[in-house]
Amino acid sequence: MWPQGAIFVALPLLGPILVWLFTHQRTPAWWEGLRKPPWCPPYKVLLLVWTTIYAIMGYASYLVWKALGGGFGRALALPLGLYAVQLAVSWTVLVLFFAAHNAGLALLHLLLLYGLVVSLALVWHPINKLAALLLLPYLAWLTVTASITYHLWMDSLCPGHLGKGD
Known part of the structure; x- marks a missing residue:
């Protein structure tokens, strides 16, 4: 797996690392000030889960890359191109x-992202079933x-809408 696998696992983490570098000083205070649903995990749990998800996704992309022979041939255009878009x-x-x-806007992109990940799983499944399952x-x-995000968006539109029943 080394070094290509490590590159594939690390690549998805670049985005979150850059976002964290630019926002880490103000995000925890902003997050704590939001009225979140009671079942919302703490900020550090969100970071941990996202990091884990990105690493798993990177490993899955490595499995697809490897199953298609490595390199950057035509066979990789759709499976890894769709991966890059998502x-x-x-x-x-x-x-x-x-x-x-x-x-x-984040919610709209999350809905788009959901469709892209479902599409990605469907494209990856014939290539490598484990990679698709890892999604x-x-x-x-x-x-x-x-x-x-939906709850936070609704609260931004109608402050105080989150009742005890939500």
Whole structure:
């Protein structure tokens, strides 16, 4: 697996690292000031889960790359091109949410991202079943993240809408 596998695992982490470098001083205070749903995990848990998801996604992309013979031939154009697009959208979600503090746009991108990840799993499945299955935790986490983002967006539109029943 070394060194190509390590590069594939590390590549998805570049976006979150850059977002963290630019926002780490103000994001925890901003996050704590939000009215989150009661089931929302703490900020550090969010960071840990996203980091894990990105590393798993990177490993899955390595499995696809390896299954198609490595290199950068035509066979890799769709599976890794689609991967690159969803990775760019995923990083955009982080920028919109943590840097721009725009839950509405982040939610739209999360919905787009969900569709891209489902498409990616369908494209990867015939190439490497494990790689496609490794995207399932990502889809589950996107569901949680979209739900949190939806609640935050609704609260920004109608402050105080989050009642005890939400």
